[in-house]
Each structure stands twice: as structure tokens, then as C-alpha cells.
Amino acid sequence: MKSVLYFYTGTGNSLWVSRLLAQELKDVALVPIVSGNPRAKVQEADGIGLIFPVHIWGLPPRIVNFVRQLPASSANYVFAVAVNAGQVVHSLLQVRKLLSARGIMLSAGFSVIMPSNYIPWGGPGSQEEQHLRFEQSRQKIQRIAEVVRNQESPPIEKGPVWQHIVFTPLNRLLFRLIPRMDRSFWVDEKCNGCLVCEKICPAHNVQIRDGWPSWSHRCEQCFACLQWCPQEAIQFGKKTPKYERYHHPEVTVQDMLQSLQG
Numbered sequence: 001m002k003s004v005l006y007f008y009t010g011t012g013n014s015l016w017v018s019r020l021l022a023q024e025l026k027d028v029a030l031v032p033i034v035s036g037n038p039r040a041k042v043q044e045a046d047g048i049g050l051i052f053p054v055h056i057w058g059l060p061p062r063i064v065n066f067v068r069q070l071p072a073s074s075a076n077y078v079f080a081v082a083v084n085a086g087q088v089v090h091s092l093l094q095v096r097k098l099l100s101a102r103g104i105m106l107s108a109g110f111s112v113i114m115p116s117n118y119i120p121w122g123g124p125g126s127q128e129e130q131h132l133r134f135e136q137s138r139q140k141i142q143r144i145a146e147v148v149r150n151q152e153s154p155p156i157e158k159g160p161v162w163q164h165i166v167f168t169p170l171n172r173l174l175f176r177l178i179p180r181m182d183r184s185f186w187v188d189e190k191c192n193g194c195l196v197c198e199k200i201c202p203a204h205n206v207q208i209r210d211g212w213p214s215w216s217h218r219c220e221q222c223f224a225c226l227q228w229c230p231q232e233a234i235q236f237g238k239k240t241p242k243y244e245r246y247h248h249p250e251v252t253v254q255d256m257l258q259s260l261q262g
């Protein structure tokens, strides 16, 4: 089966998952979700995979927009992988609903649990915890590849019912506020104006002005600016100065910048 894997990532977890899946599935084009026009590649594919992080108990705005543009004549087999830190909640059901509105069936939806990059709530966990998650995810990705190769349709993965009850309304409430959540970013004296934050922001939301980064309220809350800052000078709210930064250890700044070229 010829597949296109579309991915979006802030700190490399979803890129790593996409790479491993691509290795397992072989005849695959790995395509970053940059500008949102999926048409050209989709026409050539038998299978389509969407791989993305879970944000605020649901889909990042970029994924919502992307799915809304998928042509109805998309591949026979469409699957999604929600890369999360333990609370996938209704994100895969959300993908199914959006696809269904385009006349496309979601054949399978998988959750892969990786270290958390949501730094306002703390760091990514100890090295041991992170490695355990990587190992478990490696095994899960092999199982996902098997399902995809066989074009099977297991039940779409979702979190426990209590999470839907508590978090799905919160997701709906907060979703429209995401672009302006960048008001909580600030910069400490370690900033040397190196431009990494400006270059790595997938939304082109960060600009260096007078030597300092500023945010323009088109934020997608991926936290790439903060997590990839070489000086650890970018902060969010009050607590991040004391929390450890995170990006996937096998993904580099160059990988990220390259993926933003499309």
C-alpha cells in the first residue's frame, strides 16, 4: 500500500512517531503539515495517516483546518495517530467527525503516549520515565503498522468516560482562546536574540523586535519557541523557570526547520 503520512509537531514526538511508522510501512511519503493544502499528495496515495499532538484535550487548530481541506476522494484507508501524554480524550473522535463531514471514513485511530511537553504543568518526567514511554511507544507503533498494513479497522481509541465529561466541554470552551494564549510568554535576561524561536514557530507568530522575541496572537500553543530556545530564556506564566525543557532526543533543531520548509 502506498501511503502518505501527514504530521505536525511542536517538540518532535509526533515526528519521531511518524518516522518509525514510515520505516515499518515502507512505501511512504512523510509530509509535514505546513501550509494546509493536502491535494497534490493525496491523489497518489492508497492510505493516509494523520499524526499530531493532542492539545488541550483535543485537536490543534492546524489539524482541524487541515482535515477540513482533505478532498472527499481521499485514499481508501485513512488512519490517525494522536500523540499525547496520557489524556487522548475525544481527539480521535473529533478527527472522525471532521472527516465524516468531508465524506471520508476514519478507518482506525490510535493513541501513542509520549513525554509531556506541556511545561506549565511541569517537566517531561525523569529520564527513566521518558525511556519507558519511548520503549512502550516503539512497541505500540509496530502494532499500529501491522493494523495499517492489513487495512484493519479496530475500535477508535478514546479516553475514559469521565475524561470526556470533564475535559471535552473545557476543550470546546478554550479552543477559540488558543491564538491569544501567547500573552503568557515572556523572556528573561538569558535571551541573546539568536532567532531560533522566530524560525521554529510553525505559525510565524514570533518575531524578534529590538533584539527580543514578541508574539503576535496567532499562537497554536505547540510550545516549540519555549522548548527549543537554546538559552532556556523563554518562559510561560510563573512556574516555567523551574521546570526542565523537553524535545524528543532523536529530533534536532535542523530536523524541525527542515520540516517547516514543507
Ligand SMILES: Cc1cc2nc3c(=O)[nH]c(=O)nc-3n(C[C@H](O)[C@H](O)[C@H](O)COP(=O)(O)O)c2cc1C
Pocket (backbone or CB within 6 Å): 008, 009, 010, 011, 012, 013, 014, 015, 052, 053, 054, 055, 056, 057, 058, 083, 084, 085, 086, 087, 088, 114, 115, 116, 117, 118, 119, 221, 222, 223
Ligand atoms: C498546549 C498543550 C496542550 C496539551 N494538552 C494535552 C492533553 O490534553 N492531553 C495529553 O495527553 N497531552 C497534552 N499535551 C502534551 C502533548 O500532547 C504531548 O507531549 C505530545 O507528545 C507532544 O507532541 P509533539 O512533540 O509532536 O508536539 C499538551 C501539550 C501542549 C503543548
